[in-house]
Amino acid sequence: MKKIIKNGVIVTASDTFKADILVENEKIALIGQDLSDPGAEVIDAEGHYVFPGGVDPHTHLEMPFGGTVSKDDFETGTIAAAFGGTTTVIDFCLTNKGEPLQNSIDQWHAKSREKSVIDYSFHLMIGEINDAVIDQLPSVIEDEGITSFKVFMAYKNVFQADDETLFRTLEEAKRLGALVMVHAENGDVIDHLVKKALQKGNTDPIYHALTRPPEAEGEATGRAAQLTGLANSQLYVVHVSCQEAVEKISEARKKGYDVWGETCPQYLVLDQSYLEKPNFEGAKYVWSPPLREKHNQEVLWNALKNGELQTLGSDQCSFDFNGQKDLGKGDFTKIPNGGPIIEDRVSILFSEGVKKGRITLNQFVDITSTRVAKTFGLFPQKGTISVGADADIVIFDPKVERTISVETSHMAADYNPFEGMKVTGQPVSVLSRGEFVVRDKKFVGTLGSGQYLKRARYGDFKLSSQEQLTIK
Numbered sequence: 001m002k003k004i005i006k007n008g009v010i011v012t013a014s015d016t017f018k019a020d021i022l023v024e025n026e027k028i029a030l031i032g033q034d035l036s037d038p039g040a041e042v043i044d045a046e047g048h049y050v051f052p053g054g055v056d057p058h059t060h061l062e063m064p065f066g067g068t069v070s071k072d073d074f075e076t077g078t079i080a081a082a083f084g085g086t087t088t089v090i091d092f093c094l095t096n097k098g099e100p101l102q103n104s105i106d107q108w109h110a111k112s113r114e115k116s117v118i119d120y121s122f123h124l125m126i127g128e129i130n131d132a133v134i135d136q137l138p139s140v141i142e143d144e145g146i147t148s149f150k151v152f153m154a155y156k157n158v159f160q161a162d163d164e165t166l167f168r169t170l171e172e173a174k175r176l177g178a179l180v181m182v183h184a185e186n187g188d189v190i191d192h193l194v195k196k197a198l199q200k201g202n203t204d205p206i207y208h209a210l211t212r213p214p215e216a217e218g219e220a221t222g223r224a225a226q227l228t229g230l231a232n233s234q235l236y237v238v239h240v241s242c243q244e245a246v247e248k249i250s251e252a253r254k255k256g257y258d259v260w261g262e263t264c265p266q267y268l269v270l271d272q273s274y275l276e277k278p279n280f281e282g283a284k285y286v287w288s289p290p291l292r293e294k295h296n297q298e299v300l301w302n303a304l305k306n307g308e309l310q311t312l313g314s315d316q317c318s319f320d321f322n323g324q325k326d327l328g329k330g331d332f333t334k335i336p337n338g339g340p341i342i343e344d345r346v347s348i349l350f351s352e353g354v355k356k357g358r359i360t361l362n363q364f365v366d367i368t369s370t371r372v373a374k375t376f377g378l379f380p381q382k383g384t385i386s387v388g389a390d391a392d393i394v395i396f397d398p399k400v401e402r403t404i405s406v407e408t409s410h411m412a413a414d415y416n417p418f419e420g421m422k423v424t425g426q427p428v429s430v431l432s433r434g435e436f437v438v439r440d441k442k443f444v445g446t447l448g449s450g451q452y453l454k455r456a457r458y459g460d461f462k463l464s465s466q467e468q469l470t471i472k
Ligand SMILES: NC(=O)NCCC(=O)O
Pocket: 060, 183, 239, 286, 287, 288, 289, 315, 317, 337, 338, 339
C-alpha cells in the first residue's frame, strides 16, 4: 500500500528540510510539500526526524568463534537492528582454507534467508590466496555481488593471514573492483605478549587489553596502509580503537592513498577500566581491539568530525555472559571476543555525537548510513532519502530520554555493555522497502522479508531505478 510520511524533518548527509515523502512499490516515489494521494496511508511524523535507514557495515550474526557461536542470529540480530534504526546489515562470511568459497557463501545464505527482517549483504573473508582462490573471485563478485574482502592481521592460528596474503588480496581487489577490509592488529606480537602474561599467571580479563597494546594496532594499520599504497589498491580498516591507528590512516590519506576507517560505539564511550570490573564482569567488555584508555575517545570523535574516520560499525558479535563469556574464567584468552551493539549503534551516535555537539546532524546520517552505502556499493539504493531510492526510512524522536538496558533490548545476549547509559533520541517507526518493520516501537515485521543485496563494484554507484534518469 502507498504511504505518505507527512510533516517530518528529513535529514540526509547533505540537507535538512521539512517535506512529505510518498512511498510506492518499495521505493521513494516523491518528495514534496503537502503531498496527497487518496490511495495512500498517511503517517504523521510531526516533531520527528526522518532519516534514511542505517547501514551497518560490520556484523557477525550466528558466527562460530572462540569455541562457541555468537548469540544473535539473523532473526534476533536483524530485529534488534531494526529497533535501533538500521535497515541494512553487511555480515562477515567466514571461509575455510582449502574449501570452495561458494560453500561458505551458501552457508551464510542458509543462515539468513528465512530469518532476516531487513536487507542484508555479505563481506567475504580471505584466509589464503592461491590460484584456486583467485579463480573463484570473479564469480564471488559477479554472481554473488560480494565486493569486499576481509583479511585478519590478528587471531594467530585461527583467522590470521600473512602479509603476502594481504598484499595479493589488495592486488586482486584492485584488478576486480573490490574493497579490502582489515582487522588491523599485529597478531604475532600479541601472541607473544599473551604467552608471557599467561606464564606469569596473569589470567584476568584486563590482561586481554594489556596484551593487545595500541602500538600493535597502529603498526598493523600503518603496514596495511603502506601495502595498499604499494598495490595502488583500496583499504577499509574496521573497528579503529585508538590514536595510533587514526594517525596511520590520516597519514595514508594525506599521501593520497585510498584508505578508509571505521570505528564502533564501544570505543567512543567505554574505556579500558571496564575490563577491571570485579566478579569476572570485565569479560563483558572484551573486544579485539580492546577498549582503550579514555583519552582515545576524543581522538576518535575528532576523527569522525574531521573525516579521518568515515563510518560507524557495530561489530555486533554477541555472547551471553553466563555460559559463553565465562568460558574464559581463569584464562582471558578463552573469553569469546565481542558484544551486543547492533541495536544501540545509531542512538549512541545521535545522543553522544549530535546532542553533545561533537558532529552535525548531517554528519550523523553520513556516518551511520550514507557513507557506508557509498563505500560498499549500495548507494543510492540505500543510504539516502531521494526519489528512486529504496524506502528504508527511520522516523526518529529526537527528544525522548531513556536508559539503555538489557531489559528493554531486543538483542539475545543476557547483558548490555551500555547498561544504565542515558541517551536522548530513539527510532519510533522503521520501514524497510516501504513496509513497517517497527511501528510505534513495536515489531511488525516478517521473518525472511529481508532481501539479499548484490553490491556494485568498489567505486561504482549502484544506479537501480535512477539509471533511467541518466542522460546518455
Ligand atoms: N571484535 C571482536 O572482538 N569480535 C568480533 C570479531 C572481530 O571483528 O574481530
